[in-house]
Amino acid sequence: MSPLLDVRGIAKRFGGLQAVGDLSFQLEAGEILALLGPNGAGKTTAFNMIAGYTRPDSGEILFQGRNIARARPWTICRAGIARTFQLSKPFADLTVIENLMVGGFARSRDASAIRDKAEAIADFLGMGRQADTEVQHLTAFDRRKLELGRALSTEPVLLLMDEVVAGATPAEGQEMVALVRRIRDRGVTILIVEHVMKVIMALSERVIVMESGRLIADGAPRDVVNQPEVLKAYFGEQYAAARA
Amino acid sequence: MTTARPDRLRSPTVPRPDEIRAPSLPAAPGRRPRDAGTGFGTLGLIALMTLAAMALPLVVTDSYLLHSCIVVLFFAYMATAWNFVCGYVGQLSIGHAMFAGIGGYATVLLFTGLGLSPWLGMPVGGLLAALLSVVVGYPTFRLRGPYFALTTIAFAEMIRIWVENTDTVLGIPLNGAAGLTVPLRGESLAALQFNGKAPYYWVIVGLLAGALTATWWLEHSKLGFYLKAIRGDRDAAESLGISPARYQLVALAISAFMTGIGGGFYAQFFRYVNAERLIGVDLSIDMALMSIIGGQGTVFGPLLGAVLLAPLAEITRGHLGGSLLGLHIVVYGIILMLAVLYLPKGLIAPLRSLLARLGLLGRGGRR
Numbered sequence: 001m002s003p004l005l006d007v008r009g010i011a012k013r014f015g016g017l018q019a020v021g022d023l024s025f026q027l028e029a030g031e032i033l034a035l036l037g038p039n040g041a042g043k044t045t046a047f048n049m050i051a052g053y054t055r056p057d058s059g060e061i062l063f064q065g066r067n068i069a070r071a072r073p074w075t076i077c078r079a080g081i082a083r084t085f086q087l088s089k090p091f092a093d094l095t096v097i098e099n100l101m102v103g104g105f106a107r108s109r110d111a112s113a114i115r116d117k118a119e120a121i122a123d124f125l126g127m128g129r130q131a132d133t134e135v136q137h138l139t140a141f142d143r144r145k146l147e148l149g150r151a152l153s154t155e156p157v158l159l160l161m162d163e164v165v166a167g168a169t170p171a172e173g174q175e176m177v178a179l180v181r182r183i184r185d186r187g188v189t190i191l192i193v194e195h196v197m198k199v200i201m202a203l204s205e206r207v208i209v210m211e212s213g214r215l216i217a218d219g220a221p222r223d224v225v226n227q228p229e230v231l232k233a234y235f236g237e238q239y240a241a242a243r244a
Numbered sequence: 245m246t247t248a249r250p251d252r253l254r255s256p257t258v259p260r261p262d263e264i265r266a267p268s269l270p271a272a273p274g275r276r277p278r279d280a281g282t283g284f285g286t287l288g289l290i291a292l293m294t295l296a297a298m299a300l301p302l303v304v305t306d307s308y309l310l311h312s313c314i315v316v317l318f319f320a321y322m323a324t325a326w327n328f329v330c331g332y333v334g335q336l337s338i339g340h341a342m343f344a345g346i347g348g349y350a351t352v353l354l355f356t357g358l359g360l361s362p363w364l365g366m367p368v369g370g371l372l373a374a375l376l377s378v379v380v381g382y383p384t385f386r387l388r389g390p391y392f393a394l395t396t397i398a399f400a401e402m403i404r405i406w407v408e409n410t411d412t413v414l415g416i417p418l419n420g421a422a423g424l425t426v427p428l429r430g431e432s433l434a435a436l437q438f439n440g441k442a443p444y445y446w447v448i449v450g451l452l453a454g455a456l457t458a459t460w461w462l463e464h465s466k467l468g469f470y471l472k473a474i475r476g477d478r479d480a481a482e483s484l485g486i487s488p489a490r491y492q493l494v495a496l497a498i499s500a501f502m503t504g505i506g507g508g509f510y511a512q513f514f515r516y517v518n519a520e521r522l523i524g525v526d527l528s529i530d531m532a533l534m535s536i537i538g539g540q541g542t543v544f545g546p547l548l549g550a551v552l553l554a555p556l557a558e559i560t561r562g563h564l565g566g567s568l569l570g571l572h573i574v575v576y577g578i579i580l581m582l583a584v585l586y587l588p589k590g591l592i593a594p595l596r597s598l599l600a601r602l603g604l605l606g607r608g609g610r611r
Contacts, residue, residue, distance in 0.1 A: 051483065052482075053479070053482075072482070072487070073479075073482035073483055074482050074484075074485045074486055074487045077482075077483060077484060077485035078485050082483065082484075083483050085479065085480065085483075089476075089477040089479060089480040090476070090477070090480070091472060091473055091475075091476030091477060091480070092476060093472075093475075093476065094472060094473075094476060098469070098472070101469060102469050102470070102472075102473045102481070102484050102486075103484040103485065105466040105469060105470065105485070106484060106485030106486075109466060111464060111465070111466070150480075150484065151483070153484070154484055154485055
């Protein structure tokens with residue numbers, strides 16, 4: 001069976017900076033794959049190329065066998081890929097339910113059915129009681145959960161998540177990890193960009209590591225974090241040499 | 245870093261293909277009550293207000309008073325049409341009068357040139373206005389920032405100046421700055437000409453009811469949700485399957501259509517159109533200000549704004565205009581500043597919470 005997502009040699013240059021150079025990896029259905037790398041490694045650029053927010057200079061992105069490289073974000077959403085943003089971007093003057101309804105129109109025209117689904121998602125997030133609250137009155141963490149729920153409202157096959165627990169307390173982080181797991185258990189494949197090691201260890205079976213726009217490691221989280229290239233990328237040459 | 249134990253590592257469970265598409269989320273335990281009938285409450289309110297307004301000429305027989313009511317409702321209609329796109333998508337148009345101008349000129353010219361009844365001329369004018377709106381909106385809605393506002397004002401002023409300086413184009417008489425008059429046919433329903441004011445009043449009440457109903461529909465429709473999402477955050481909207489340019493264009497075309505019909509009504513009511521009044525920036529600003537001060541992005545906000553501001557303009561113009569020219573603009577400016585400072589959501593916001601406190605609106609009574 002071909003992989004759900006097959007990234008083939010995508011590259012992106014911003015002026016003099018080769019943000020991503022010839023990046024290839026594959027994602028199987030049902031996986032939670034974490035994308036790691038130090039700041040400036042090109043994670044976000046790679047993420048945005050898959051989501052359609054940045055156009056790759058070259059390469060192909062095959063989703064369910066179809067090339068979506070250079071497609072626009074709304075087309076990619078309708079193809080079955082949803083995303084969250086690193087800084088959550090809720091529709092501040094709409095209520096929680098209204099926020100969760102917007103994405104439903106990508107799959108249906110029946111506003112009443114869409115509202116039912118939005119209510120189910122609100123309950124799934126544990127936000128049922130805030131259903132009619134305007135989002136500007138929510139806490140930062142609730143907005144983050146809402147961001148996740150809003151992505152789910154488009155009924156994605158693949159969910160791209162940019163930093164799920166940034167700024168969250170440890171307890172909130174745990175809640176988020178549990179939520180992401182439950183989403184995967186419902187049959188959604190997940191690609192996650194994350195810095196917090198604990199989250200990655202708890203969630204993903206496989207991680208890929210980027211450095212200077214290239215892939216330097218691919219494997220189980222435990223193995224990858226001990227690879228010299230990865231240590232070098234995060235801690236510098238000397239640290240890696242000292243451990244060897 | 246290397247000490248983290250993957251103790252919670254689990255083997256991936258690959259879902260069956262039929263599970264992949266729609267993650268069936270658990271059903272909500274204990275349904276929440278729906279917004280206590282907000283939707284039909286709003287529609288009911290529109291119907292009630294329309295019926296009450298229709299009865300007014302039976303009580304008010306004074307011609308000047310009825311004339312003033314028609315002017316107020318005309319502005320309410322135009323502001324509601326403006327709000328249909330600008331209020332919901334958060335874009336500012338300062339050139340909406342160009343759509344009114346096209347509608348007004350088309351209605352008059354189709355009547356004088358082809359003998360077409362204004363009842364048909366107005367919707368044809370509306371369609372032409374919608375066509376123009378696509379020309380304006382197509383290149384600008386792709387851009388972010390203030391380009392739409394700048395483009396609308398530039399287009400409107402170009403058209404106004406061109407019309408003011410053109411006597412005939414392709415054999416069609418535009419009559420330059422002097423404008424066009426509608427030839428008198430006496431009392432005639434087909435020609436939309438009446439001796440009394442009441443029939444005009446009923447027509448504008450009907451138009452306003454239609455515009456309010458369209459806005460109510462928008463609130464609950466896919467288009468409305470999409471516009472509010474674009475207003476909230478364009479990137480997030482795109483990630484939810486929304487092409488901002490496409491849906492903004494659809495809304496603008498509908499808004500321009502309504503505005504064009506309004507221009508046609510103006511032409512019939514005053515039996516006269518000219519570029520300065522109907523295409524000029526004054527009308528555009530009136531439409532925008534009444535919406536913003538009343539409460540843009542709501543069904544009744546623009547109506548409220550027009551009901552408060554249009555008479556104010558009449559009074560300051562009528563009673564003080566001779567001695568203090570342009571005073572109404574100063575008054576407008578002061579009200580706008582106060583509204584932006586203290587009631588950024590418009591005058592409708594405190595009214596709404598007052599009604600809610602009195603129990604006249606349901607729990608979800610946000611409209």
